[in-house]
Amino acid sequence: MVSRTTDSISVLQLGVVVLAATLGGQLIITSRNLIKSGGEAAWISVIAGGIVYGLVAVMMIKIGRHFPNDTFVEYMPKIWGKFAGGLIILWFYLLFIAQAAVILQGFGKFIKYFMFDKTPQIVIPATMVLACAYCALHKINIIVKVLSILAVLTTPVLGVWLLALQNFNAEMLLPIIPFNWPKFAQGLQSAWNVFAGYEIIMVVLPLVSWKSPGLSPETGVVWTFAILTVFFAVVIAIIIGVLGAEQAALFTAPAVTVIKGVEVPGTFAERLENLLMIFWIPLVFDTIVVFMYTLAKVVQIKFSLQDHRPALVMQIPIIFFLTELNNHLPNYEIASKYIMYAGIVFSLIVIPLSLLMVLWKQRSLAGDGYEQ
Amino acid sequence: MNNKNLFWFNTVTLVLICSLFITGCWDQKELQDRAFIMTVGIDVADEGLGATGSPPYEVSVQVLKLAAGASEKQSAQEAKTYVLSGRGESIFEIIRQLYSNSSKALWFEHLQAIIISRKAIEKKGLKPVLDFFIRDSETRWKIKLFTTQNKVRQFLEYQPPTGEAGGIFLDELIDQYTRNPEIAGRLLDLGYINLLLDTKKEVFMPQISMQKKKIQITGADVYRGNTYLGHYDEYSIKGQKFIIGGVESAIIAVPYPPGTDTIMALEIFKIVSKLEPHVNEDEIYFTLDIFIRGNVGEKQITREVIDLDDSKQIIAFEEAINNEIKTNIMYGLNQSRRIGADFLQFSDKLRAHYPETWARLKEKWSNIYPTIPLYVRVESHVRHRGEHL
Numbered sequence: 001m002v003s004r005t006t007d008s009i010s011v012l013q014l015g016v017v018v019l020a021a022t023l024g025g026q027l028i029i030t031s032r033n034l035i036k037s038g039g040e041a042a043w044i045s046v047i048a049g050g051i052v053y054g055l056v057a058v059m060m061i062k063i064g065r066h067f068p069n070d071t072f073v074e075y076m077p078k079i080w081g082k083f084a085g086g087l088i089i090l091w092f093y094l095l096f097i098a099q100a101a102v103i104l105q106g107f108g109k110f111i112k113y114f115m116f117d118k119t120p121q122i123v124i125p126a127t128m129v130l131a132c133a134y135c136a137l138h139k140i141n142i143i144v145k146v147l148s149i150l151a152v153l154t155t156p157v158l159g160v161w162l163l164a165l166q167n168f169n170a171e172m173l174l175p176i177i178p179f180n181w182p183k184f185a186q187g188l189q190s191a192w193n194v195f196a197g198y199e200i201i202m203v204v205l206p207l208v209s210w211k212s213p214g215l216s217p218e219t220g221v222v223w224t225f226a227i228l229t230v231f232f233a234v235v236i237a238i239i240i241g242v243l244g245a246e247q248a249a250l251f252t253a254p255a256v257t258v259i260k261g262v263e264v265p266g267t268f269a270e271r272l273e274n275l276l277m278i279f280w281i282p283l284v285f286d287t288i289v290v291f292m293y294t295l296a297k298v299v300q301i302k303f304s305l306q307d308h309r310p311a312l313v314m315q316i317p318i319i320f321f322l323t324e325l326n327n328h329l330p331n332y333e334i335a336s337k338y339i340m341y342a343g344i345v346f347s348l349i350v351i352p353l354s355l356l357m358v359l360w361k362q363r364s365l366a367g368d369g370y371e372q
Numbered sequence: 373m374n375n376k377n378l379f380w381f382n383t384v385t386l387v388l389i390c391s392l393f394i395t396g397c398w399d400q401k402e403l404q405d406r407a408f409i410m411t412v413g414i415d416v417a418d419e420g421l422g423a424t425g426s427p428p429y430e431v432s433v434q435v436l437k438l439a440a441g442a443s444e445k446q447s448a449q450e451a452k453t454y455v456l457s458g459r460g461e462s463i464f465e466i467i468r469q470l471y472s473n474s475s476k477a478l479w480f481e482h483l484q485a486i487i488i489s490r491k492a493i494e495k496k497g498l499k500p501v502l503d504f505f506i507r508d509s510e511t512r513w514k515i516k517l518f519t520t521q522n523k524v525r526q527f528l529e530y531q532p533p534t535g536e537a538g539g540i541f542l543d544e545l546i547d548q549y550t551r552n553p554e555i556a557g558r559l560l561d562l563g564y565i566n567l568l569l570d571t572k573k574e575v576f577m578p579q580i581s582m583q584k585k586k587i588q589i590t591g592a593d594v595y596r597g598n599t600y601l602g603h604y605d606e607y608s609i610k611g612q613k614f615i616i617g618g619v620e621s622a623i624i625a626v627p628y629p630p631g632t633d634t635i636m637a638l639e640i641f642k643i644v645s646k647l648e649p650h651v652n653e654d655e656i657y658f659t660l661d662i663f664i665r666g667n668v669g670e671k672q673i674t675r676e677v678i679d680l681d682d683s684k685q686i687i688a689f690e691e692a693i694n695n696e697i698k699t700n701i702m703y704g705l706n707q708s709r710r711i712g713a714d715f716l717q718f719s720d721k722l723r724a725h726y727p728e729t730w731a732r733l734k735e736k737w738s739n740i741y742p743t744i745p746l747y748v749r750v751e752s753h754v755r756h757r758g759e760h761l
Contacts, residue, residue, distance in 0.1 A: 167559075175727035
């Protein structure tokens with residue numbers, strides 16, 4: 001059971017944590033695969049992905065409501081039994097630690113390529129991991145304050161992308177009809193990458209003071225997903241509208257390339273893609289902080305530790321090792337692909353089944369005359 | 373350690389750790405240690421064959437001369453740039469070979485223009501020539517591309533009369549397309565040409581030539597892959613820009629009254645073009661609606677002959693402008709049809725609005741395109757007569 005006296009956040013802050021977990025590396029790193037899979041209608045796949053994963057997030061809260069003081073580390077064994085529940089916890093842990101490594105590797109690659117081409121790549125994720133670890137050592141309410149300040153940076157990031165509208169051609173988004181269902185399905189599959197990280201809800205939910213009047217966690221999460229979906233769909237539509245779907249898929253980072261065509265005469269910052277990268281750094285910082293905190297919290301609860309800090313310090317070399325393991329390009333691409341599959345199965349099968357199991361058990365208990 | 377001491381210990385440790393990261397970085401390179409490349413010229417050698425059996429590249433780079441302490445007068449007289457050249461099979465390799473002539477690192481961040489000879493495109497293909505510049509993060513998307521029938525090096529050695537570096541001169545020269553619609557310039561930089569090449573579309577590049585020791589833009593060359601398809605003259609470029617909505621401002625001078633040799637000109641400041649595909653069973657046609665707003669810019673006729681107070685005269689003048697623009701558009705379209713290069717976005721429009729028709733026709737599009745009718749409607753409105761009637 002997690003102590004709520006010192007570790008407590010509001011529903012609004014839960015939204016900030018989910019935003020921080022999803023807004024970081026994912027869009028810039030994965031936009032190419034998403035557009036390659038989804039074609040001209042990739043932005044529609046993102047909207048559909050927002051609805052699907054938003055519903056899964058609501059399911060997570062519904063499960064959490066049955067175990068108000070437990071994280072999923074405590075309630076999964078109660079739902080699935082000790083062995084299967086343990087496997088799900090391990091699955092979650094491996095998924096997050098691998099995802100953190102992929103984001104850090106992608107971050108290191110892009111920062112090196114676009115900004116610091118002479119800097120040894122190893123230094124970039126290493127510095128980031130250490131900086132994130134320092135922040136993640138604190139309690140969640142302190143972390144949320146840091147995230148809230150840095151989340152403000154989302155606005156200029158979107159602003160930089162909106163500048164690309166000067167080269168936007170709406171016809172690049174066509175044709176929508178006849179609707180290409182196979183492409184849409186592929187795009188929907190890749191859309192998990194964009195929203196990846198929202199699963200932290202299952203760990204931080206018990207820390208939310210949801211009994212206080214006001215916004216319910218469900219409403220908070222729906223609003224968060226609405227913001228995320230609009231943000232991601234707008235950016236993907238801009239990329240396709242400027243570069244074209246076929247061409248965007250030929251660039252390593254179309255989300256950055258799209259800015260290269262922007263010209264704002266008279267401004268001191270001529271290379272706006274560098275500006276985007278600068279704003280991107282704190283967003284990745286936010287994401288990795290949330291990931292590291294979540295991972296440490298899972299270990300703390302699983303092994304009944306007093307504090308998440310020892311677990312956090314212990315996982316620094318693991319994350320760093322996994323990041324370096326992905327240094328070779330084929331490894332990185334294979335890891336990204338299998339992490340995506342593992343994430344999709346976790347979201348679309350494990351969570352709905354867990355909710356069904358909870359409801360089924362509740363009905364059985366009610367049938368036997370018990371009251372919750 | 374009490375709480376207060378712990379706070380100060382943590383703060384000092386954090387500051388010390390942070391200071392490690394502000395000592396500089398691996399990428400640090402002082403301004404005076406860089407050689408700024410302003411223009412790159414790519415040609416093929418007249419003699420000899422490379423290892424691949426084709427003639428090797430001849431690459432020239434125009435480097436900015438950074439002279440400290442020169443007086444303004446001296447500075448205006450002296451050449452602002454110098455040229456380095458090399459020969460080889462790979463453009464990247466040649467550029468590294470040029471380090472044997474340069475004490476400073478060749479720096480492409482401020483590259484303004486790339487000039488490629490027609491011969492180099494025909495022998496090597498445009499995509500292979502541009503690959504290095506697209507792949508390298510140092511080069512920008514908005515680098516201007518030119519082609520020429522002449523040897524490239526002379527353009528890099530050219531010293532503009534304005535005293536600026538040659539690359540900057542070329543960059544600003546092509547930007548005049550906003551004032552002169554006969555210059556092909558909009559969306560023809562490195563990034564956009566690469567997008568066209570990625571989709572295997574025709575590419576057109578502004579052509580430059582050296583006339584009386586001065587650089588001049590003389591229309592544009594059209595390529596498909598490494599095949600030269602033909603040349604668009606300036607009047608044709610203007611017509612095509614009306615079709616694709618690429619004209620930002622223009623002066624349209626027409627004989628007025630019609631059939632006479634006196635001239636009246638309209639200064640256009642607003643143009644809206646709308647090109648739409650239509651598919652009616654097996655019949656495909658396009659419509660083009662152009663709406664123009666402008667002012668009377670010049671009238672070489674006395675007030676006794678043409679009185680601009682008379683609104684009938686204004687309407688007749690607008691009609692003359694409409695006819696001239698229609699003629700210009702059909703001239704541009706016919707040149708495009710003759711060359712067989714669909715740079716007018718007909719295929720893009722058809723793909724976007726009639727994907728099934730496009731899927732049926734895309735394989736034989738190059739044959740169908742020259743036969744597709746275009747119906748043009750131009751509506752021009754005179755907003756002001758100018759300060760004097």
